[in-house]
Amino acid sequence: MSLPARLGRYAVRRRIGSGGFATVWLAYDEQLDSPVAIKVLADNWTEDSHVRRRFVEEGRYLRKVDSPYVVGVHDAGELEDGRPYLVMTYADQGTLADRLALGPLAADQGIGIIRQVGLGLSALHRRAILHRDVKPQNVLFRTDDSASETEVRAMLGDLGLGKSLDVSSRLTMIAGTPSYTAPEQARGAALDARADQYSLGALTYLVLTGRPPYEHATLASAGDPPPVPPMGTPQTPYPRMFEEVVARALAPDRDDRWPDIATFLEALTAAADGEPVPTGPARPLLDPQLTAVGVRPTPQPVSPTANLAGGSGSPSRRGRWGAALVGALLVGVAALGTVLFLRGQDPVVTVKDAQGSITLVVPRSWESSVADDGWRPPGQSTSFPAVQVGSAEEGPGVFAGLMPGAALPDLMPGHPECGNEEPAVKGGGGVRATTVWHTECPGVIVERVVRVTDNRWLWVQVRTDDRATANEVLDGVELHGMS
Structure with missing residues (x-):
């Protein structure tokens, strides 16, 4: 332009x-x-x-x-x-990444920046918004003339990733910058404000030491981080209080982190002042359902990245469905045609995505909400065919979307809201498919990925009240024009 x-x-x-x-x-x-x-x-x-x-x-x-x-x-x-x-707002003083490229920050200067970023995150959380991509490039600086002396103020910017996670009202994408992403976010779990606290902890480690705590190359490695490395070196040791405060914010288990960002900032300030670090009363955490950017995701599943994995289900159904998908061109059903489920003679409809690449056969009661305009998988700059059908925000539904990739992913979405995850079942006989069932959700959730061409695979997520309906929806998935 x-x-x-x-x-x-x-x-x-x-x-x-x-x-x-x-x-x-x-x-x-x-x-x-x-x-x-x-x-x-x-x-x-x-x-x-x-x-x-x-x-x-x-x-x-x-x-x-x-x-x-x-x-x-x-x-x-x-x-x-x-x-x-x-x-x-115009940030006239560049980004934190720009500042760090010039050299290390003094400890008091770094803590001041972290405090301002933390206040920004707390403001987002009060409005039930997660940032989900706190990193040096998204911390901006602006000249502040409102003080008695001209100062530079840090601001949080770029909520673009937060919204890219909102692929639909029921899908929470796995995404983020690996070195600053909370393990639960990298694994695709439902998120709350403690995910942003982890990222702020990683940012704190960076501004105080000049290096990030981890150099994760992928989100898969971020999902299972090793113990936090010492902040200091033999030449430049760090006070133990600092180490403990930051390490707690970086705890792999979010239940072990600070109750909230305000408590973390209090502890960090106390450590800087040489005072006893306050544990503080646990402030109530935000409702995880309310902290997603965009339409409230209910219930909260997660969607795939370049790494999805494992599953379970009926091998006979899986093989039949997978083999059909691998065909170059599948016989389609007339769009919005009415048929009957054999299980209970429930009326169903056939729905296609806008490009006509994916066909779903679902109960008619689900048809009240349909999104067929495709989606952009994480890390991709182009859209791919996808369709989502759901009866309501809280009700059953299905999402099916194509993704690029030469091999099936290694990590499947997790569902912490479900009480049981069955062992993964993977397809054989030349058909590459992985299925996993989650029960006690309430209801059931099934995840399935199938390789459909040399460089494409299909991801399907079904949520419903019973396993039979989920299997029938899976069996009704068809692709068109794939070769």
Whole structure:
């Protein structure tokens, strides 16, 4: 995109940066006599309704939070070509990553930054929003002229990942930056505010030592971290109180972390002042159901990344379904045609995704909510065919989506809300499929992944009240045009 003269009513000065999904421009609000940053959706994503919806929602979520430590959204609009844009606070002093590239920070300076970032996270959590991608690149600095002396203030920005996790009202994506991602997030568990606390702990370790606690190459390794390495070295030891405070924030089991970010910040400040570290009364944690960005996910499953794994189910059903999927072209059923489930003569309908690649046969009662416009798997810059059908926010439903990959993933989504996970069953005879059943949820959840071509596999998640219905939905999945 060439330099535009104006974006809406804002005079454009220069481009600040660009990525796969958006370009950010420095502009000037002539009415309010103030510089602003304008984030514009990339033109190649204008027609992708899923990406467009996430982009607009980022502005809505940021707008909900009134904190000097969170990047603000002041306006929104749409260009003549249909692309949406967000007018945001201009961070004129770069990012924490930029600062750290210049050299290490003094301990008091680093703790001050962490405190401000923590206050920003607490503000998000009070509005029932998780950030889920706290890292140096997402900590921005802005000149603060409101103090008696000009200061630089840290702010949290970029909730884009948080919304990319909201693939649908019932799917929570596994995603994040491995070295700063909480183990439960890397494993695909349901999340609460303690996931952001872990990321803040990793950021604290970084600003105090100049290095992250871990150099995870993948989310799979982040899901099972080794013990936290010592912050100090023989040459530059760290006080034991600091080590203990940060290590607790980085506990692999979230139940072992600080009750909340405010308590963590209190303990960190006390350690810096050489005072006894307060354990503090446990503040009530946010409802995990309420801390997801976007529509409240109910119940909270997780969705795949480049690493999904293990499952269980009926081998005969699995083999029959998998073999059918591997076929070059499967016989489809008329869209929205009515048939009957043999199990109970329940009326069902056939639903396809917008591209006609995936067909689902589901109970008619589920059809009240259908999303068929595809999805963007984590780490991918393009959308893939997908369809989701559900009866209601709290009710049964199914999601089926294609993903790129030459081999089946190694890690399947977990479901901590379920009381039992059955052993994985993997398909044989040349059909590569993995199925896992979760029971005592209430109801059942079944996850299945099937390799359908040399570079594509299909992920299906079904939630329902009984195993028979789940099996019938699985057996009704068909692909079209795959070779």
